[in-house]
């Protein structure tokens with residue numbers, strides 16, 4: 001049987017917001033979209049050529065019940081946490097941090113030449129794992145496989161599997177796919193996605209047809225859409241800053257427009273659990289939130305061995 005290719009169910013354009021100590025960023029989706037993107041809670045896109053937009057950074061703050069996934073595209077972020085990890089997330093690096101029962105960390109973007117940009121995705125943890133021991137994965141860009149194909153396709157596999165190549169981030173409760181995909185003009189990309197799983201694409205550069213309803217069969221020749229007349233407002237076409245949420249199916253199929261396209265493709269197993277969200281803490285019930293706040297007030301928030309003094 002041929003796969004059921006997913007169609008686009010919704011598109012988000014995000015909204016400007018301020019976070020941390022005054023970092024200007026674009027929130028593609030967040031609290032108000034729950035549970036549409038279950039198990040994904042939030043996606044922030046930070047990006048600026050002006051250091052004043054980000055240098056204040058994200059000083060010491062807590063997390064519990066979630067995973068935060070930082071993918072730096074340009075520039076660097078200095079990072080330090082209550083587990084004793086300390087380092088710099090460089091260009092192309094990924095930090096996949098599981099807060100579990102509680103972590104304190106700070107994330108401070110550093111002044112670099114030109115552009116600083118990247119994404120932070122919040123991935124929910126299932127009830128059974130929300131109070132597990134925190135875990136930190138610093139993934140160096142050099143350890144992330146990149147598949148390059150003759151037609152100009154380039155796929156960076158951060159998590160999940162593409163064409164038999166598995167990304168370095170493994171054993172994540174929601175069984176995610178996290179790919180960074182570049183397509184040359186007019187080329188096509190297909191990726192299996194498990195039925196019932198949530199899948200979305202975040203467009204970074206260029207544009208493309210993300211909905212198979214707008215993708216003519218291969219071999220039918222380039223549609224006129226690509227002859228220099230691509231209409232960025234056409235419903236099937238998505239461009240920079242668009243988040244494309246897919247309906248159910250077992251594959252996604254994307255074709256690049258006449259400038260090519262670069263996007264993140266993310267998929268994961270939905271949890272179908274109640275969400276109680278309080279800032280950087282996401283649990284299942286208000287009682288668990290009250291407990292977290294009480295833990296913060298009484299200095300019992302960090303349950304892992306290493307504890308930092310300054311918060």
Ligand code: FE
Pocket residue numbers: 058061063068105107280
């Ligand atoms: Fe954080």
